[in-house]
Amino acid sequence: MGRKTPGLNTSSMSDISFLLLAFFLLVSNINTDQGIARRLPPPLPPNQPKPPEVKERNIFVVKINSKDRLLFNGEVGDIRDLRDRAKEFLGNPSNSPELPEKISMDIPLLGSMEVSKGIISLQNDRGTSYDMYVAVQNELTAAINEMRNELSVTKFGRRYADLTKSQAEAVDQAIPIAISEAEPTKIGEQK
Secondary structure (H helix, E strand, C coil), rough: CCCCCCCCCCHHHHHHCCCCHHCCCCHCCCCCCCCCCCCCCCCCCCCCCCCCCHHHCCCEEEECCCCCCCECEEEEEEEHHHHHHHHHHCCCCCCCCCCCEEEEEEECCCEEEEECEEEEEEEEEECHHHHHHHHHHHHHHHHHHHHHHHHHHHHHHCHHHHHHHHHHHHHHHHCCCEEEEECCCCCCCCC
């Protein structure tokens, strides 16, 4: 007569595997993706008239090609200079005729302010790396945040993040986020 091979009791194997899965989910570091916090504009109604033309002096064009190289208004640029160039463009401290126009606005809590009509136009190539795209967005956002902090400290004596809601809204009106993104295209290679 043949001997029977003893079998393993696997009835609790699913419980053990579930506990191991739960343990590793709790103690593991999960890499989070980088992202950009942006509030998208609402969709335009179908019969919306075209927006008015923007003067060339009011547009600061930032292009990123497929090799992650930058152009600022047609000139080769470096990401380390982008924040300062964006601040200079949007602020136009010397009222230069080559930089954006300013309009006088009466803003609650701030009074009469000169607000830039400048727009930063960001264009990237389909081959642009995501890391470079995020780095450029971060620099542009940092430029606006620095300008808002400077105005907040000057007018209210504290940083933008520490302002009341109404004070922050006033600063937002004085320094709006003016970044326009175009559909990715094939941007010519620069040397």
